[in-house]
């Protein structure tokens with residue numbers, strides 16, 4: 001990846017078959033939309049460390065960052081940003097604390113069946129299928145054309 005690329009990390013915090021979703025308060029254009037807790041990776045910062053830092057700031061919890069869910073999703077360019085940017089989703093285990101909405105409007109623990117009902121930020125939508133698969137224990141992607149049994 002281009003060294004200039006801005007990475008935004010999101011946390012897929014899964015507990016009891018539900019994933020934690022957070023509703024943005026700011027900026028005004030994104031207020032009310034749903035996302036995964038997280039934020040921008042600082043220059044020279046490890047993405048896993050950024051995830052731990054952001055979850056502490058936004059949720060007041062300690063997490064342990066795990067594997068990526070799906071691939072990086074590029075953000076469409078915006079008038080205010082010329083750098084290329086991607087959203088990366090990492091699994092995160094809750095190590096300490098109970099998540100609180102310190103910077104968000106609200107938090108929700110979602111079942112797979114609830115994922116499609118929220119107004120997500122556009123970059124998050126490609127992650128919903130792999131998250132749903134993780135929540136239900138299915139493999140993703142599903143094989144639509146399995147080889148015939150012999």
Ligand SMILES: Nc1nc2c([nH]c(=O)n2[C@H]2C[C@H](O)[C@@H](COP(=O)(O)OP(=O)(O)OP(=O)(O)O)O2)c(=O)[nH]1
Pocket residue numbers: 008009010034035036037038039040041087121122123124
């Ligand atoms: N945290 C997060 N940001 C997302 C997601 N999806 C998505 O499009 N974004 C966008 C929204 C913002 O434009 C950008 C992340 O910015 P942010 O404001 O959360 O990051 P930050 O906490 O580091 O913010 P700041 O220091 O610049 O104020 O990525 C997501 O699932 N989680």
